[in-house]
Amino acid sequence: MTAEEALQRRQPYLDGELSAGERAEVEACLAADPALREAFEAEAAFHAFLKRASAHVEAPEGLVTRLAGKLWPPEPEARPFAHPAAAPLPPRRRAFRLPAAVSSLGMAAAVMLVLAGMTFGVARFQIAHECPYIELCQQTHARILGGGIPMALRSADASKLVKYVNTRSEMNLERLPDLLEFNLEAAGAGTVSFRAIEGPNATFVRYNGCTTGDACLSLIVHNWPEEYPDPMNFDQRTGFWIVEHPDYRLISWKGYENGPLYSLVSRRPLSEMLKIAELARAQAK
Amino acid sequence: MSEDRPGVLKPDLDTADAAASRDAALGPPSRDPAVRRRQFEDLAMPLARTLHAAAYRLTRHAARAEDLVQESYVRAWQNFDRFTLGTNFKAWLFRIMTLLYRNERRSAKSREVTMDPATSEQVLPAAAGERPADEARVDWDAAYPALVDDEFKRALDRLDEDQRAVFLLVTLGELSYKDCADALEIPIGTVMSRLFRARKQLQDELGAYARERGLAGSRGAE
Structure with a gap:
C-alpha cells in the first residue's frame, strides 16, 4: 500500500x-x-x-425521568386507561371541533397548574361524559401528583414561568392565574409531551400547597383543538364544560377568542373547584 | 485488531457498547416483566443524553428533539423482543430514531429524491487521497471551547441534511458504516462519501474560523 x-x-x-x-x-x-x-x-x-x-448539547432537565414516565406511567389509582404514547387514542365520540381560527393554532400545548387548597360548598353538577381530552387531563394530573413529571424550572416568579410556558409550548400567555388569595404560590414549571414528534403538548406550572392527591388541583391551559371537551358537557348557565367522574372532576372554559382552553381537574368536590375556576377564569386571560 | 497500534490513531473499535456486547450473552430479553424492564433500563437510559444530542442536531429544535427521543424509546421498548441482548443496542436505538425522523420528514413534506452522485462503486471522493491542506494545522483541543457552541452549530446546520444524518449516526451513534447504510437505506459507499464530505466541510469552515481567531497549532504550515 x-x-x-x-x-x-x-x-x-x-x-x-x-x-x-x-x-x-x-x-x-x-x-x-x-x-x-x-x-x-x-x-x-x-x-x-x-x-x-x-455531543455538546444540554439535555433538558428531567429527560430520563420523563422517558421513564412515558414508558412506564404510574398506574392510575382507580380507573386505569392506556397511555396515549403506548397505544392509539380511542375513537372520539361526537368530536367537537372549534372554529377554524382556533384549529389553526396548530401544535398542541398546555399549561398545567397544580393547586392545593380550599374547601367550598356542595356539588351542583353531575355530568360524566368522556372523551380522550378528559383522559389526557386526568392522566397528566395523576402523573404530576405521582412525581412522574418533574419540574424543569423551579421558581415562584410568575413572569419566568409564563416565559417558560410560552417558550416551550409556543403559546402566547400574558399571565397565569394569581391564586395567592388561596395561599397558593407557584413553585415551578415543566413540560409534558403526550405525542412524539409533534412538539410538546403540555407545559405545567406547579403551585406549592399540594399535600395529598385529593387536595391537588390541576389547571390546564391548552390549544389542542382536536382534544377539546365534548359539547355535551357544556353548561350554559356557568359557561363551563363540566365533567364529574367518580374519581375526579374536570371544569373547562375558553380563555378568550382564539385563545387556549383552560381546565381544572381534581378529586375535590365540584363546588370547590367551581369557585377556583371562577377566579382563574377572571384572571387568566 | 492490531496490538501495537499507536494510541492516538487507534480506531474507535472498543467502545463501551462493544465491550458491553462482548460481556452480555446473546439472546432475547427476559420474559419476566421486571427483569425485562431492568434489562431495557440498563441498556437504554444511559444513552438518553447522547440520543437527545443527536436528535437535537438532526431536528435543530429542542421540543422536537425531545419528542423524537421519547418516541424512539417507546418504539424501542415496544419492540424490545426483537432486540438480541449482546448486540449493539446503541446502534439499534439510533436506527429506530433515524427511521422515525425520516418518517416524520416524509410525512411533513414530499420526500426529495436525493441524487447523490456517490455510489457503492464510488467509494471515496478523489479528494480523500489528497494530503491535508498545507495551512497551519488547528489545535482542535485548544480550539474546542471557542468553537463548540455557535460556530460548530452553524457549521453543522450548513451541512446538507443527508450528510448531517450520516455524520451524526457515525459520530454520535457510533454506528458502523453498514449499520448506518441500513438505517438510511443507502449504499455503504454513499455513507462513506457523505461522511467524508461532511467532515471536510466542517474542517474547512471550522478550521478557517480557528485560524482567523489565532487558534492554529504551533506546528504550523509545512
Whole structure:
C-alpha cells in the first residue's frame, strides 16, 4: 500500500472500518512515513473534536425521568386507561371541533397548574361524559401528583414561568392565574409531551400547597383543538364544560377568542373547584 | 485488531457498547416483566443524553428533539423482543430514531429524491487521497471551547441534511458504516462519501474560523 492509498483510507481506518489486513497495511505505511502519521494524528484529533462538539448539547432537565414516565406511567389509582404514547387514542365520540381560527393554532400545548387548597360548598353538577381530552387531563394530573413529571424550572416568579410556558409550548400567555388569595404560590414549571414528534403538548406550572392527591388541583391551559371537551358537557348557565367522574372532576372554559382552553381537574368536590375556576377564569386571560 | 497500534490513531473499535456486547450473552430479553424492564433500563437510559444530542442536531429544535427521543424509546421498548441482548443496542436505538425522523420528514413534506452522485462503486471522493491542506494545522483541543457552541452549530446546520444524518449516526451513534447504510437505506459507499464530505466541510469552515481567531497549532504550515 502506498502512502497515498493509506491516506485515502484514513477515515475508515479511524472509524474502525478496515479489515485486519488493511489496517496492518496502513500501519506499516504510518510507521515508515512521519508526515503521513502526522496527517493521521491531525485527522484523529479533528474526529475527537467533532465527537465532543456534537455531543455538546444540554439535555433538558428531567429527560430520563420523563422517558421513564412515558414508558412506564404510574398506574392510575382507580380507573386505569392506556397511555396515549403506548397505544392509539380511542375513537372520539361526537368530536367537537372549534372554529377554524382556533384549529389553526396548530401544535398542541398546555399549561398545567397544580393547586392545593380550599374547601367550598356542595356539588351542583353531575355530568360524566368522556372523551380522550378528559383522559389526557386526568392522566397528566395523576402523573404530576405521582412525581412522574418533574419540574424543569423551579421558581415562584410568575413572569419566568409564563416565559417558560410560552417558550416551550409556543403559546402566547400574558399571565397565569394569581391564586395567592388561596395561599397558593407557584413553585415551578415543566413540560409534558403526550405525542412524539409533534412538539410538546403540555407545559405545567406547579403551585406549592399540594399535600395529598385529593387536595391537588390541576389547571390546564391548552390549544389542542382536536382534544377539546365534548359539547355535551357544556353548561350554559356557568359557561363551563363540566365533567364529574367518580374519581375526579374536570371544569373547562375558553380563555378568550382564539385563545387556549383552560381546565381544572381534581378529586375535590365540584363546588370547590367551581369557585377556583371562577377566579382563574377572571384572571387568566 | 492490531496490538501495537499507536494510541492516538487507534480506531474507535472498543467502545463501551462493544465491550458491553462482548460481556452480555446473546439472546432475547427476559420474559419476566421486571427483569425485562431492568434489562431495557440498563441498556437504554444511559444513552438518553447522547440520543437527545443527536436528535437535537438532526431536528435543530429542542421540543422536537425531545419528542423524537421519547418516541424512539417507546418504539424501542415496544419492540424490545426483537432486540438480541449482546448486540449493539446503541446502534439499534439510533436506527429506530433515524427511521422515525425520516418518517416524520416524509410525512411533513414530499420526500426529495436525493441524487447523490456517490455510489457503492464510488467509494471515496478523489479528494480523500489528497494530503491535508498545507495551512497551519488547528489545535482542535485548544480550539474546542471557542468553537463548540455557535460556530460548530452553524457549521453543522450548513451541512446538507443527508450528510448531517450520516455524520451524526457515525459520530454520535457510533454506528458502523453498514449499520448506518441500513438505517438510511443507502449504499455503504454513499455513507462513506457523505461522511467524508461532511467532515471536510466542517474542517474547512471550522478550521478557517480557528485560524482567523489565532487558534492554529504551533506546528504550523509545512
